[in-house]
Amino acid sequence: MSGAPDPDLHIFAAIVENKFGVLARIAGLFSRRGFNIFSLAVAPTNDPDYSRITIVVDVHNTDVDQIAKQLDKLINVIHISELQPAHSIERELMLARVGAHDRAAVERVVEPWGGEVLDESAEELIVSVDAHPDDIDRCEAELAQFGIRVLQRTGRIALRELSEQAPEVALAD
Incomplete structure (x- = not known):
């Protein structure tokens, strides 16, 4: 949410x-x-x-x-x-390289946002989360406890909701 x-x-x-x-x-x-x-x-x-x-x-x-x-x-x-x-659906993608001392705990942090571990070594994990930017912020804050070594975020993308009550507002046409 x-x-x-x-x-x-x-x-x-x-x-x-x-x-x-x-x-x-x-x-x-x-x-x-x-x-x-x-x-x-x-x-x-x-x-x-x-x-x-x-x-x-x-x-x-x-x-x-x-x-x-x-x-x-x-x-x-x-x-x-x-x-x-x-009235929009917003998403952002985050990739983060974090310390791998507790993979299960890292998975518990990212799973509520549909995240997953994409790669791992003995020292680090790379996780991916695709969620609303506010949720990405919260997930990033929780991942900090594992030591974020590298972080990359795509920036926000958005589309209007499909309901007729939520049209895109045309500007400067």
């Missing part, structure tokens, strides 16, 4: 042309405007001409509409929408 959404974090989904330099232009826009990117994930869509970029933005001192308008001005951005956290 995840906690209450952070009101300062907003999730934008952008469909962009799958061309060289698009991500650099988006990152440059955020840098120039002083927008803080909390998380960024990019992946191809089912159409090889387009990619989907999920951007989680800290809007503590920023106007959400201003971010959307600035993104929409970029030539390779096809569509922008804001995903409402209360």
Whole structure:
């Protein structure tokens, strides 16, 4: 189960042309405007001409509409929408290398989030957890007791829920 959404974090989904330099232009826009990117994930869509970029933005001192308008001005951005956290399915993947002194205890920590041990040696385990980012935070905190040696997180990805009451909010169309 995840906690209450952070009101300062907003999730934008952008469909962009799958061309060289698009991500650099988006990152440059955020840098120039002083927008803080909390998380960024990019992946191809089912159409090889387009990619989907999920951007989680800290809007503590920023106007959400201003971010959307600035993104929409970029030539390779096809569509922008804001995903409402209360009506979205969010996930993040974490890989962690931890001390292997008690494999069973490590498994007990990661299993409630569907995690598993992917690799092991006499000294270390590599675990994988795919869950809501808040749950990843909690799992990471619990794994700390085993000594986290290396940690990698993908960043948040999200899709709107399938219910008709929870559409993506189209912005800057």
